[in-house]
Amino acid sequence: MLLLTIKKENDDLGKQVNKLDNLVLLKTYIKHCLTALIIIISSINLQAQEITYNTGKKYVLGDVTVSGNSSFSDQTIVTYSGLSKGKEMTIPGEDISNAIKKLWNSKLFSDIEIYITKIEGNVAYLEIKLSDLPELNEVKINGVKKGKKESIIKDNKLTKGTKVTENLITTTKNFLTTKYKKDGFLNTKVHINTVPVEDSIKKARVNMVLNIDKGEKVKIKDIDFIGNDIFSDKKLRKSMKSTKQINRLRIFKRSKFIDSAYQADLSKVIDKYKENGYRDARILSDSMIINNDKTISLQIKVNEGEKYTFGDITFIGNTVYSNEFLSRLLRIKKGDTYNGVLLQKRIADNTKPDAVDITNLYQNNGYLFSQINPVEVSADNNVIDMEIRITEGKPAYFNNVSVVGNDKTNDHVIYRELRTRPGQLYSKANVVRTVRELGQLGFFDAQEISPNFNNPNPMEGTIDMEYSVKETGSSQIELQGGYGGGGFIGTLGLSFNNFSIKNIFNKEAYKPIPMGDGQKLALRLQASRFYQTYSFSFSEPWLGGKRPVQFSTSISQTKQFLYNYQTRNADKSKSFNITGITVGLAKRLTVPDDYFTLSQAVSFQIYDLKNYNTGLFTFGNGTSKNLAYTIGLGRNNTSVDPIYPTGGSDFSVTAKMTIPYSLFNNVDYTALKNEREDLVIIRDDASQTSIDRTNAANRIGEIDQERFKWLEFYKINFKGAWYTQVAKNLVLRPSIEFGFLGAYNNARGIIPFERFFVGGDGMGTYSLDGRESIALRGYPNQSLSSQDGGTIYNKFSLELRYPITLKASAKIYGLTFLEGGNSYNNFRDYNPFDIKRSAGLGIRIFMPAFGLLGIDFGYGFDPLPGETVKHGWETHFIIGQQF
Template identity: 80%
Template sequence: MKLLLNIKKENDDLGKQVNNLVKNTSTSTFLKYCLTILFFVGCLNINAQNSDFSKGKKYTLAEISVAGNTAFSEQTIITYSGLRKGKEITIPGEDIGNAIKKLWNSKLFSDIEVYVTKIEGNVAHLQIKLADLPQLNELKINGVKKGKKEGIINDNKLKKGTKVTENLITTTKNFLTKKYKKQGFLNTKVHINTIEVQDSIDAARVNMVLNIDKGEKVKIKDITFEGNTVLSDKKLRKSMKGTKKINRIRILKRSKFIDSAYQADLGHVVDAYKENGYRDARILSDSVIYNDDKTISLIIGVNEGEPYTFGDIKFIGNTVYTNDQLSRLLRIRKGDTYNGILLQKRIADDTKPDAVDITNQYQNNGYLFSSINPVEVSADNNIIDIEVRISEGKPAYFNTVSVVGNDKTNDHVIYRELRTRPGQLYSKANVVRTVRELGQLGFFDAQEISPNFNNPNPVEGTIDMEYSVKETGSSQIELQGGYGGGGFIGTLGLSFNNFSIKNIFNKEAYKPIPMGDGQKLSLRLQASRFFQTYSFSFSEPWLGGKRPVQFSTSLSHTKQFLFNPLTRNADKSRSFNITGITFGLAKRLSVPDDYFTLSQAISYQRYDLNNYNTGLFNFGDGFSNNLSYTFGLSRNNTSVDPIFPTGGSNFGITAKFSFPYSLVNGVDYKPLKEISDRINAIPRQLRTQEESEELANADQQRFSWLEFYKVKFSGEWYTEITKNLVLRPKIEFGFLGAYNNARGVIPFERFYLGGDGLGNFSLDGREVIQLRGYPNQSLTHLDETTGRASQDGSSIYNKFSLELRYPITLKASAKIYALGFIEGGSSYESFRDFNPFNINRSAGLGIRIFMPAFGLLGIDFGHGFDPLPGETVKHGWETHFIIGQQF
């Protein structure tokens, strides 16, 4: 900013002093001296057109003109300056100084000059000459990826038309430099150049070139400590979670220097001392040394202080719980090494909402307004006496409980899952459990569920509870096609996971389908030249609406046609039909706890073969009936998000069995079994026609009504190792048995191990067990007659799996996480061959993508370390595509 005063005076020395002050003083400082300068100028003869006016003389303003490069109208500038025609001002005086300040503070101009152009008696003419700040015309950013440029523009407000000031340039440089240094780019350099647009007529415009040179991330060569004798450098480095020195064999933690992580880790070093009794430990200094090999070394000076132990620990103010009860929760005794971090966690562990600590003990029993504060009352002789001061307050009760954000899901579907009710005693555990139950529904974004405490009233002992949810797509569509099994396979599947069957005849409820009652309805059609499969299923999670009893039913029909090798087409006169129906009930239990579910189901399948002779069964004409009862007991307490659990476990055991017909039908199956065993020992290609027919008749009698029992067990755990890094071990076991050894194990309901675990069009009730790194269904037991994996499946299997998962994004639109896995498993025909440690091993990497409209999708790259049954060379790599299921 300049105030142009053409100074003509007799005292040239004074004029030089004033001009030097204007020239050498910064803009912000000049404002402070503006009035002072005017005061000195007042003693001078100020000349614009060889006119003189004396010190402090009052003038009436006549014309006020505007000149210079500006896009603003003359009237706008004059009005904003506060000067107006006819106004009486003092020249020199405060009026012109204030006008200049107003114009400058508008932050619209880069240069402001005020001239006295004419003096006629007591009338003065002024001219305001100014130049607009240049506007940003074009911006070019060099040195970053295209996808990052938009963020830089938004963060620094570098949109086209923005006024370009020195402050804008300086703050942009500082922001970007600090941003990239925080990310580990310590050598970041930012340069900004502006170029005037020559064809600019109406307004000043500039093009900006933003050059960013991040350089390489700086790695930490070494971390050393000075002043430490109690804890070694190794232990102190271990306490630093995000700052690690170069270690070639470490995978999960990188050695890049991140300043924010480093500052946090300095606090972790102090915490390491506090956990070992050194409560006075502190950081004395920390230095960053730049090495010649472009790495850095960190030198941290510490003062360890002296060790302390716990003395007397007293509880003050407690009436609800006795001292002994609180001591058992605190689990710290007199004489223990002082550990301030542990003490705070035992009082209130902020890292675990369901932690076993004193605060939760109070809050889970209604004392929301309680406060517990440990106070050190004495530290004599390095023995610290603690008083745990407790203010219990009044028990709190829920006044109102509400839910907001459910646009599709009906209120009653949500409210029946709530563990907090109006008038009920407050319990933090019930709030945490409610959040889990709402997340497990699958209708809301589990990451966005928020319990909000409104209107807390410690005097009345009441609290209003509001659960905020965000609806997410809960229906899925499966539409795919592919080539397999000798022809094109098309699939259409619809799954409505928040269906409302009561509104199925209500036209107004179709938006696009009736939704909101939490029911599930699935329809699926899969067809090719060789098979057709139709299935329908429905479930109601709260049968009757008063108890969490789930009713489910499913109906399916499959027709498989035999391949004709002569015509290379389907022979529709030879078919295998399966029709099945299932009814099930599942009830949530309260004992041993309410994470348990008891399920029961009755199912019936009819297997009908019409001249369908293959190696799958020993008879080609006939039928089998499968009437079975399934009993299951499971416990699932996994954390909020069912797609990406971070804690808890999921166990399940099921027993499926048929009626023991051989005990009551009076049939002697021993001769039939002998016929089957004798002929099965003969390779298929060497059997006579009579032997094949004899075997078919024997097996038709043995398996007209299937007699079996099947037991399965699975268990998985989720443990968050560090923030969002989740370890999931899992074990599985299955066994298919027979009541009557003479009747034998049925050829249906068997286990097929290996591959991606997708069953496709399984015709015989088989269960396909995933084991990545090997071809699909390739790890069944060895067939002694062929020397390869049996085509008939296995009656026993076991599997062990270990996965490490890390989320890329957990947004509602798409949840994506990467995983690494190691697993192994094997299958057997009988217990005499069973060896749970003789397994096929594999390892690999994968990724999962969950989109509400399409379900779970993924791909795995697995490496099999062992040969397939009957082979001698390890299998190697396999690629698996995962559709619609989660492992």
């Protein structure tokens, strides 16, 4: 607002006019009144900012004063306005208008007024009256969850100290209303109030209160199509993936209206026509009808057009690949029903970075700057002739390749994983693979890895490549306590997944531990009154630093004391000890492809029993030794995030075997077997004397000690899992597992160690005998196997996952599952369809400092062995593993 007035001088003259008969003074008064009127009229025109000032009078600016409510100094305001003392200016004129514009555009003031306080000859004195815009003090948001408030403040820039203008209030209100309407809350109402802050600070400050009433999401009662003859309403509704009308039988897709999803689904309706030859199909109009029951009905009017077929398809501009080769890749022939969606996917499938299409064919072979455009050249008689025009461009080579953002991980650890090198021919597949390899390291936030193309030069055929990464916590700590196995159990585990062993004696490298070389080191201690275990493991993924050959080693010591029922304490004179060491090598292969890994390991274990008679083993005193060789072949091409893969598969088959000692140790195991069978009859015969039965039991123990002095067995395991993204971030994970434990010599028998125990969380509680715990949710731990464990097992699982957040600080996803599995004592009992079934849901939380945590609620549909009623609900707590 601009207001120019003559203040005091005119008032004084007005009081004297009745007393004056001096004509000169009266003329002066009239003159000043007319001048004031002209100025006021001109000021109105200044406000409109549409009049050119040709009627003003020139004055010299005498002085400028400042009044009003402002925290800025007078000198600062005057200087910023440009109204300096002694300046010659026209009043009214552009100088004052520009001064107001500058003050207003600063977005610091409100109620800006400029007055003429007096005029002395050709000297004018001005007064600037203004008030500071109030600053935002606090924001209170009502009507939304606590976790959403921070994003509202951030998105609308409602931070403390922000100047509160009407525009800020209006844009915030419109933003929130639009945001929630897009999410399906069509009746959203937003009210914003500001309350002045009363305190001793001179600055004008206000508290802002946002009252958000989202209301209920509006449901879709009906979706009706008008003008459709080719496809029924039902088929067109089915093509709409996210917009559904009310159906009580549908579970996973709700009928709530979301505008963004609706707009995308309108395009899918047209795609349905285009996929079936109707390339001219159009949405003529769509309307929303609000029903009395607070639902809506959607009416969509379509024009189907006529059906087309493909005619001649000609390639133009291709010199690298022949027409025949490109035609085989396109896989569309003359006479096929026109399918515009399929044509686009065969040329460039934007939904799959590794799709088999023509664009990727060029991109993966250096032609970064190639362009492929399909053009319709004729549509006579509904037959469409196509020209696929190809501009191949010059082959591109990587010039500079760099990585930014690695603050902890050393450069050589990253660069050895890169598939793109300076001077190398550009390949999109190599860029995608590099992103995967960096994500699989586990040192970076897989969601934040970004390949950036810099300085593309089509003329020179070069491009710079920069991979941006964000470090995430790669060390984990496990510190927990609990009650189990007859007493309190304490656990301390430390896992360093980006360790640097070469700096272990370098004091300066401890921040807090030596890190950056990609090695893994883990320590774990667990103890109670009855149970102690200690383990150490180390792995180097690039042994020698030249090739991806992983070296790993582990040492473990486990001790179990027998429970004394009289003292209810541990009897430390009776124990079962296991000491083991493992050394292994794993090499990345190049054939059939470089997703394959061949692993080999040699392990040695000593099982030492001292007066440990429990019935778990047939001998309570003695030693068993286990020298085994393990070979495995695996293929893992999951992408990109190892915590939440969204594609690819993970397969592995392993064989663990020992030396067939029975071939050369000159022991007659058949005779021992026959003797043992006879002794079992005596031991179990109640008519025998106690001495004979005791002697028979002791002799059985001696025979079993001889049989298992050196363990002899072979063991086969297979595991496979697939990951398929069925919708955005919604991942389906089917998996299958199989295991078999066999013996070379049937007379010697299958060993009592290394067996399979199915059921529960699979955490392997008290796995002293080398047993393998197989998770099967919905049943208690190890409840689906006999006391001695099974020699065969199979398991089938189907899991559907959806992420809640995939941020580096915490990755959280929910899941539902169907599972089935069982264990069997021998092949005579094996039936892959005789399984225990379960279903349920759960949640997983991965935090870098603590690893993977989770909880599952599973329902067992079948009875436990020996029972007749279905098991029902079971709760499982998960630590450090996935299913």
